[in-house]
Amino acid sequence: MAERQVKLAAEYQEATARWVKDFVVEYNICPFAKRELERGSIYYQVVMGTQPEALLQSLLLECLRLDEHAEIETSLVILPELEDFEDYLDVLDWAEQLLQQQGYEGVYQLASFHPNYCFAGASPNDVSNYTNRAPYATLHLIREQTISRLTALHPDPESIPERNIALTEKLGISSLKQLLAACKG
Template identity: 35%
Template sequence: MTTPDDATILADTRHWIEKAVIGLNLCPFARSVYVKNQVRIVVSHARHLDAFLDELDHELDLLVNTPAEEVDTTLLVHPTLFQDFFVFNDFMNVVDDVVTEHELEGVIQVANFHPQFQFEGVEADDISNATNRAPYPTLHLLREESVERAVASDAGGAEKIVERNIATLRELGSAGWQTLLSKP
């Protein structure tokens, strides 16, 4: 399999953000930071986990040391290192440890997205998994303060957002999801 170039990875990621995350309102607070260019997207070329962890260290430091008005959130994308979702999902335990090592618990949280994302106890082909499916394995570094502010401004809170997302995707269906993400 040929790895796409950075321009393609960035374009695919932006397409997913614009069409799915913002277009379907899967994250009701994504639009405001995206249109203000406060979303940093970084393509990793790390050849092994240690190098990827070094990049994660760098991105965590950069995020906490940069004003939110400049960078509110970061997507760390790696197109090849985590082909297997379950390996990537297990790796999230290491990511949590890194956040703790940086003493950023309660400051930064990390969400994960993967092309084969699967919620525990949910069949692989269930459309609800699409809420966390991205074109490439991605770590989303979020400022807790921004998340809390956004959730507080959404009338239903975090649980309602999840329920609304699943309902939206069930209505759209798998074919609609594929059509939505296809490029002209």
């Protein structure tokens, strides 16, 4: 059974890495991701299960990993079994509270992705949701200092979300579904 878990974890990690390369970087969803992909400074951690306490403990361990390893710029905590979007939003809310309680506010920023991501007030089929859709539920820890530095260098960081929405509208729902499915292999 443990061997199967290791194989599954590797598949989840590979799918998420494909998503970063083939969607996030290829379509410039995050203009800062290409540099980190090329540097090999993205860490992928698969966490099995759905129990919020265990998932939050894993997130905290990732913060500690980032504390101890300056060569890791960003960490993607992949939660493949957290399939229900509402449950994911609960975990995300608790994760943000945990980062604040543990003194990580201003140190790490949390970005969120889920295969069924839906912005508040948006229809589930709205193409703009794909800017935050990933093959699996993912909590993305980003060094706040790096974000501040890179956004200061970007000519118009406020335009990134608008640009991404325009891109998803141009690509269309069918293409976006195919892109996401292709990442899973």
